[in-house]
Amino acid sequence: MGEQPIFTTRAHVFQIDPSTKKNWVPASKQAVTVSFFYDVTRNSYRIISVDGAKVIINSTISPNMTFTKTSQKFGQWADSRANTVFGLGFSSEQQLTKFAEKFREVREAAKLARDKSQDKLETSSDHSQESGCEGPSSAQASSVNGTDDEKASRDPGPAHSHLRSENDKLKIALTQSEHPPAYSAANVKKWEVELQTLRESNARLSSALQESAASAEQWKRQFSVCRDENDRLRSKIEELEEQCGEISREKERNIQLNRRIEALESELQEKETELRDLRKQSEIIPQLMSECDYISEKLEAAERDNQNLEDKVRALKTDVEESKYRQRHLQAELKSFLEVLDGKIDDLHDFRRGLSKLGADH
Numbered sequence: 001m002g003e004q005p006i007f008t009t010r011a012h013v014f015q016i017d018p019s020t021k022k023n024w025v026p027a028s029k030q031a032v033t034v035s036f037f038y039d040v041t042r043n044s045y046r047i048i049s050v051d052g053a054k055v056i057i058n059s060t061i062s063p064n065m066t067f068t069k070t071s072q073k074f075g076q077w078a079d080s081r082a083n084t085v086f087g088l089g090f091s092s093e094q095q096l097t098k099f100a101e102k103f104r105e106v107r108e109a110a111k112l113a114r115d116k117s118q119d120k121l122e123t124s125s126d127h128s129q130e131s132g133c134e135g136p137s138s139a140q141a142s143s144v145n146g147t148d149d150e151k152a153s154r155d156p157g158p159a160h161s162h163l164r165s166e167n168d169k170l171k172i173a174l175t176q177s178e179h180p181p182a183y184s185a186a187n188v189k190k191w192e193v194e195l196q197t198l199r200e201s202n203a204r205l206s207s208a209l210q211e212s213a214a215s216a217e218q219w220k221r222q223f224s225v226c227r228d229e230n231d232r233l234r235s236k237i238e239e240l241e242e243q244c245g246e247i248s249r250e251k252e253r254n255i256q257l258n259r260r261i262e263a264l265e266s267e268l269q270e271k272e273t274e275l276r277d278l279r280k281q282s283e284i285i286p287q288l289m290s291e292c293d294y295i296s297e298k299l300e301a302a303e304r305d306n307q308n309l310e311d312k313v314r315a316l317k318t319d320v321e322e323s324k325y326r327q328r329h330l331q332a333e334l335k336s337f338l339e340v341l342d343g344k345i346d347d348l349h350d351f352r353r354g355l356s357k358l359g360a361d362h
Contacts, residue, residue: 003046003237007036007102009095013049013056014087024087027056033248034088034099036061036106041229043113045106047086048237050244057086063111067103075100 010031014024034049034057049057059079067077075096076087090096 003037003039003233003240005035006038006106007099009034009090009099011091011095011099012089013051014089015056016085016087018084027051031091032056033244033251035244036102039233041233043117045110048241048244050241050248052245052248053242055241058082059086061103061106061110063107063114065103065107067100067107069096069100072096077103 011034012031013027013034015027017023017025028049028051032049032051034047037046037048038044039046045061047057047059047061048055059077059082065077065079067075069075070087072093073090073096074087075090076085078085088096088099090099
């Protein structure tokens with residue numbers, strides 16, 4: 001069945017700076033999809049995030065991992081296998097809380113899976129010890145975790161060396177039994193018993209070696225199956241990563257289309273409002289036209305009155321100019337009259353002074 005997504009959210013992804021181990025380095029330019037995946041075959045959990053065609057998070061959850069909230073919208077966890085620290089920035093505290101709860105849930109599930117696998121390994125080890133009590137070295141020739149099968153096929157281990165030493169002892173015993181001139185009957189009997197014991201031990205060790213070889217072949221087949229399954233899962237992960245990238249790009253396109261639709265809807269509402277205003281204005285256009293005609297008539301009458309007033313003003317200006325001209329003429333005549341009057345007054349003064357002088361003489 002492969003891996004299946006069990007939880008998905010969106011966040012900004014960061015990684016700790018490998019040089020300073022203090023500063024955060026953005027791993028994504030924007031918020032990306034972060035998902036928990038469950039591997040049914042291996043009974044394991046992973047956190048995977050893809051930005052376009054680049055895998056920025058590929059972290060397998062182990063029971064000793066801890067997700068720590070460092071702020072209301074930011075959390076982090078350390079991955080010893082990837083030799084880094086991942087950080088996630090969420091848009092809300094609620095999303096951070098959901099992710100932390102899911103992380104704890106997955107970590108507990110990984111712990112239970114590890115305990116179950118250890119119980120199975122212990123049970124299989126007990127069964128192998130019970131079945132190989134006559135050949136204890138058979139358990140050493142086969143690897144428990146299934147990753148040392150090739151080494152077991154190349155080097156049978158302590159069982160093979162022990163079998164070789166027993167064979168050497170057996171050869172020596174046979175050589176000495178063929179030439180027993182210096183030994184008594186008791187020694188011959190002793191060597192016969194030991195020879196029989198060595199033969200039985202040799203038979204047990206041969207059987208154990210055969211079992212070890214069969215186990216190695218079995219582990220080889222299992223390793224080949226696991227390797228094929230791993231290749232299949234790897235290709236499946238690549239397909240899922242491509243699908244996740246395509247989904248992310250499709251989501252971005254959908255977001256852009258939704259924004260464009262919202263903008264068009266807003267523009268449409270504005271156009272409808274403007275259209276309603278124009279319809280209302282079109283209803284009062286006849287009234288405005290009648291008022292405009294009335295105002296035009298008034299304007300023509302006012303223009304005629306204005307023309308008459310301009311004519312009167314021009315006539316008044318003409319009268320004013322004539323009045324100013326007559327006033328200047330009168331001023332000139334008055335000035336000449338005053339000059340003549342001043343001369344007459346001077347003459348009267350002279351006449352008066354003469355009379356006064358004649359009166360004084362008499």
